[in-house]
Amino acid sequence: MQNLSARQNELIQLPIHSIIFLEGVAGTGKTTAAVGRLLTLIQQGIPAQQIFILVPQRTLAQPYREVTNDPDLPPGGAVTILTIGGLARRLVELFWPEIAESAGFHYPEVPPTFLTLETAQYFMAKLVRPLLEKGYFASLSLDPNRLYSQILDNLNKAAIIGIPYTEIGGRLKSAWNGSPGQLRVYDDVQECASLFRQFCFEHNLLDFSLQIDLFLTHLLPNPMVKAALNQQYRHLIADNLEEDIPVTHEFIRQWLPHLESALLIYDLGGGYRVFLGADPTSAYSLKDRCSQKIQFDASFIHDDPQRNLLEMMNCSLNDILPPSPTSELRTRLQTISQRFYPQMLDLVTKRICTLINEEGISPQEIVVLAPYLNDSLRFSLTNRLERAGIPVRSHRPSRALREEAVIRTMLNLAVLAHPQWLERVPLNKADLAASFFLTLDGLDLIRAQLLANSVYFEQNKKGKLAPFEKIAPSIQERITYRIGEKYERLRTWITEYASQPAQELELFFIRIFDEILTTPGFRFYQNERAGELVANLVESVQKFRWSIPPSLPLGAAESGLEYIQMLQEGVIAAQYLRSWEREASEAVFLAPAYTFLLANRAVDVQIWLDIGSSGWYERLFQPLTHPYVLSRNWENGKVWTAEDEQRVSQQNLSRIVLGLLRRCRRMVWIGFSELGESGFEQRGLLLRAIQRTLEIINQEQSNG
Amino acid sequence: MLKLPVDFTFNQSNLQDFLECPRRFYLGHVRRLLWPNREMSSESANQRRLQLGKTFHHLAQQKALGIADEKIQRQVATQSLEIQSWWQTFSEWWENSVNRDLNGDRYAETILTTGLSGSRLVAKYDLLVIHPEGDVTIFDWKTVTHPIPTKYLSQHVQSRVYPFVFSRAYAALLSGRKIAPEQVTMVYWFTADPFHPQRLTYHSRQYEVDEDYLIHLLTDILQRTDKDFPLTTNEKHCAHCVYRTYCDRRVSDKDEENRLDENDNPPLVFPEDWEQVSEINY
Ligand code: SF4
Secondary structure, three states: OOOOOHHHHHHHOOOOOOEEEEEEEOOOOHHHHHHHHHHHHHHOOOOHHHEEEEOOOHHHHHHHHHHHOOOOOOOEEOOEEEOHHHHHHHHHHHHHHHHHHHHOOOOOOOOOEEOOHHHHHHHHHHHHHHHHHOOOOOOOOOOHHHHHHHHHHHHHHHHHHOOOHHHHHHHHHHHOOOOOHHHHHHHHHHHHHHHHHHHHHHHOEEOHHHHHHHHHHHHOOOHHHHHHHHHHOOEEEEOOHHHOOHHHHHHHHHHHHHOOEEEEEEEEOOOOOHHHOOOHHHHHHHHHHOOEEEEEOOOOOOOHHHHHHHHHHHHHHHOOOOOOOOOOHHHHEEEEEEOOHHHHHHHHHHHHHHHHHHOOOOHHHEEEEEOOOOHHHHHHHHHHHHHOOOOEEEOOOOEEHHHOHHHHHHHHHHHHHOHHHHHOOOOOHHHHHHHHHHHEOOOOHHHHHHHHHHHEEEEOOEEEEOOHHHOOHHHHHHHOHHHHHHHHHHHHHHHHHHHOOOOOHHHHHHHHHHHHHOOOOEOOOOOHHHHHHHHHHHHHHHHHHHOOOOOOOOOHHHHHHHHHHHHHHOOOOOEEOOHHHHOOOOOEEEEEHHHHHHOOOOEEEEEEOOOOOHHHOOOOOOOOOOOOOOOOOOOOOOOOOHHHHHHHHHHHHHHHHHHHHHOEEEEEEEEEEOEOOOOOEOOOHHHHHHHHHHHHHHHHHHHO | OOOOOOOOOEEHHHHHHHHHOHHHHHHHHHOOOOOOOHHHOOOOHHHHHHHHHHHHHHHHHHHHHOOOHHHHHHHHOOOOHHHHHHHHHHHHHHHHHOOOOOOOEEEEEEEEEEEEOOEEEEEEEEEEEEOOOOOEEEEEEEOOOOOOOHHHHOOOHHHHHHHHHHHHHHHHHOOOOOOOHHHEEEEEEEOOOOOOOEEEEOOHHHHHHHHHHHHHHHHHHHHOOOOOOOOOOOHHHHOOOOOOOOOOOOOOHHHHHHHHHHOOOOOOOHHHOHHHHHOOOO
């Protein structure tokens, strides 16, 4: 373990049987101390399998996972590391026979089907679509997929604060003070949420909200579940409680009296996941339940100038009289300024090169942050850095499958192999040309288009491929007979497949990949990227099919078509993780600010972009839900006003800016262009606060 | 020196992969390359058995947790005939064994782990029974199509890893109580032959042999470079391998038949891939 401070050692050495609340701002070594405490527990003979580590999201478990994988750790059981969602799911799975009937499921003897966010959205779409046609939500112009996801979000919020889902509409209505038309929208929201929940009970479907509901109302009070938890686990470490949901806090509150030891960790100034239901206030209330209360104050990250910068920014953000800036401060907050956005990005790239090549800062000690990281910013900056020879990785944990050309090709081939689908999934010649280009080795784009134009035709609303020999000899020659032979192999395979009864869509993808596309002469031959993408597609199809409960049977062809339609409409985004992006860790990191904050690590240099954007503090436009009203801290019946909106914006900005500065060791660079990415002049609360801070620094310097 | 993923641990399943084909180990566990293959399809026989195996293990865990038989039985009644028949014989065997092999404190789905050769070796046990006199039985439920004779079972790496890790980690499991390898028995219980479980007794000499063997095996793997993971020379291992099109080891139907007919190295691991799945937390 790294060198520990006296305060950290003190905490680690506390008697085993202690219930501890540890608080402190980011960078004061709380998690390091908790990891030390975990090791001490194990070394003092506590069986590892009795230790439970609870974190709000998987990434925050990394330090604990690393230490439990350490080969030097004595032999023994395994520590359990879970999120509350993971625990709820595990308990529901195991104790389903105990709770299903009393919870009201229509088929308690049949195992439940767990829904992902996407499959939940699919069922929500099925239920809500007919209502949209009847005029529900008529006053809103909102992408239907966002509409479905916000209704689900409401169910989740109700579950995590522990209120009945039937109260969603009423709560939203009572806080509304705008046009009366919106009240009708909230009624529609309630009706859809209730319909969905009813549907879940009828078909044993469990979305996240219902899992959490069952956890709180049926599992926790169940004596068998209680006994199993209490027998297995005697020690709890719960980290980043401020990022967790009220149900977690309630669970801990009930569990504490039965535990031999607990270490509850709270990050002062955190609470970045409020929009996901995190509740720092409810987390902090656990402090009273702990016999030992400890606060860490000394930062392992900041030196005096950096501390000074943090204070200055805090004052600028909150209109407080600032302290005097230290002389070094000028080097700690600097700007990269240009009139136009692309030039600013050029300068940012140059600056990063200087930091790495001349000042010896390692690439992984640099992050580039913006409130959102859209594709164009990611592409522009990644491109520039790669050209300059700088290793770079971007936060893009997931990407929609249908954005990938390989996947679009697989979908086109599926439509060709199921000609009757054409009516509902159109196929055009340009798409087909791209598919030929991507699969037939040696074919260029121009000849691919020629081939598609020559062989594809539609007959009786069915798409067909003509044999190569049927096209004009002059065109055959231009395309070449070598390509013609490959095309024929593909066509024959598809024609044969189409003449048989349809198989499950996943099997179609596997077979065509296996039997044709990965054979020599085709472009997927030993093509790892295509392999990974198709494997993700197969998995996504499977998950979709497995989410269809036995009570709603769908044939192979229907479920395949349903999947493709849902994917194309974006109901199923089929997000996947690209393994070729998972690996490069010694690289400059581009990320949205929130993602970096939740990664729980500090770096030497931060570069902030888009500081004129209101995305730093304003909540997303979500007309069907409200993260602050559907919260335990909102008094039911109170009206949400413009002042409330302003107050939370201000709070969010302070929280995020101070959070970032607490995770920065040496300097912040501000990339600023007078005209933002979309060409408009920049303004906004963050820009104003930074300008104020810079003015004071400059003034002091010129005075001094 | 090999660079393994940060969360990598050795277990019987990835070691078995290495022993059958170093390349498969490298692609699957070092590179973690995803590659579409027929085994992924729920229409494949192996995938079907994997799902049946998962369901069976799940029910067995519920039973060990003390969920009432009639409640489990109601779930079983909605499952396939295979599961129903497995469950019936399992319940009978359980009933007959309560006062014998199953007599004692029971721990279902327990993970134990030990450091070895600068890495971690993990084993997940379907059921551990600590008998009143201090002896221990390790149970492993096997849902493969045919029972496997003891002479083959004892050669499987699982039969080395499980009692070895258990003997090392036992003290930590039960607050410092020590155990001699002689007190450990490993029982493979086959759905295909429920009333004749295969018993492998353990002893100190075997423990030493296994320790030596596993140290050598892990060291051998860890000292390799990315280029030292050749394709297997025994192409029969390719028949059900997920990478067979990637490696261009396409197998004709006839080869597959040969593979099934010969049955000279019965697969023990893949239908129980459950272990791999459930070792992942969250
Ligand atoms: S296909 Fe054969 S050679 Fe390739 S990884 Fe699998 S077992 Fe090894």
